[in-house]
Amino acid sequence: MRTYLTYPIGSACLPRGFELNSLSVHNIRRVYRHHHDFYELYLFISGNAEFLIEENTVSLNKNTLLLLPPGCMHSLRFLDEESVYQRTVLWVVPELLNRVSDGVWDEPFELHLSDADGLAIERLLSLLDEEQNRLERDFSEFEGRDTVFAEYIRLIFIHLMRLREQSGGTSxxxxxxxxxxxxxxxxxxxxxxxxxxxxxxxxxxxxxxxxxxxxxxxxxxxxxxxxxxxxxxxxxxxxxxxxxxxxxxxxxxxxxxxxxxxxxxxxxxxxxxRMTQTEVDSNLPEEYNEEKEDN
Incomplete structure (x- = not known):
């Protein structure tokens, strides 16, 4: 059985200012409580789990979308370890989002999207992934790559702002x-x-x-x-x-x-x-060291 352990990750781990990561696994025990110094856009696709944000619990359904600001404590609890767990996350440094709208993203929030809106977000994330792969494969020396990536991220979050406004949850x-x-x-x-x-x-x-x-x-x-x-x-x-x-x-x-x-x-x-990874590892109970992966 896999144990997924996470601890604070610095933005130095995101040399381009962002990282897109998809995961599809089963037999997970939990993702431990952690935080980091960049934003996390989290799209839940399948599984049986619930997300803990600060002191609040969010029930995860297909197309649940979460935005977690830097420093926001969160963890993941699996209700059925045998279910296939699928999610996609986009990690983004604060500087990129400040260019979209400073201050808008300071609080965590959740959206429960329709199938159409969920597919639209998935498509936008896929386009970012495809463009990143294409530029790194065919234009590895192109100095404007980071500008292209930043524009894709800007479009994703502008779309997210529209979805949030359309949700009608806030007057x-x-x-x-x-x-x-x-x-x-x-x-x-x-x-x-x-x-x-x-x-x-x-x-x-x-x-x-x-x-x-x-x-x-x-x-x-x-x-x-x-x-x-x-x-x-x-x-x-x-x-x-x-x-x-x-x-x-x-x-x-x-x-x-x-x-x-x-x-x-x-x-x-x-x-x-600001503990180093070595310091964290050295203080972990032995049972936590079965296998470590970032969520």
Missing amino acids: AFLRAAKAYIDTHLAEDLRAETISSALHMGKTHLMRRFHAESGISLHQYILKLRLQRARRLLSRGVGAVESSQLSGFSDYTTFYKAFQREYGLSPSSFYGGF
Whole structure:
């Protein structure tokens, strides 16, 4: 039986800024909880499994599409080890997505696509794969290859943005509120400022935001700031600077909130994320070393 183990992978593993990977296997025990410093676009094709994103569980069905930002903890649990598990993932460094729309991809999200939309995404990913193989085979010295790859990735994520908008899962109000918060996250965000920008009363803003998102405005901003700080830490930014860039004016407040949310201090997270592969391997229980592959 295969054991699939993953641990933090750096963007240095993606020399072109992206990697497309397809997998079709069976007899898997699990994919262990991990995170990395690049985006993961995950398309589930077949199998019997569920995806864990942070503290949330996502039931996987054919054409479930997930977008995981850098630093986002995730794992995979298989409900039937004998079923054939198929998936395709596209890993992309943040710099490429910033060219599409900065800030849009800061939160994980899921889409459950129709067969037609699923086929469209599969086709776009296949075209990227075909173009990569063609250019590397016939034009290995072509200096513009990376520009071509970046354009394909841009088209994929523009299409993804359209699918997300068409899903109807988020109202125009909530999209506008979240977009404003994300843009001004490093600033002194107050309900009064946000309500003024959205041309509505403070009380109405807070009530409507909670009703539509299921979380208070204050808690949403706090969680978003913690998520951004964790991504910065995972990219090698120090704890104090990460807290400031994420909008925390007081480091003690940030430290306590981070410890409460993730169960370890910012400096411990920073140090753990930067462990080398050798250090990770040397601390693994023997049973985990049956076979290691990236998900």
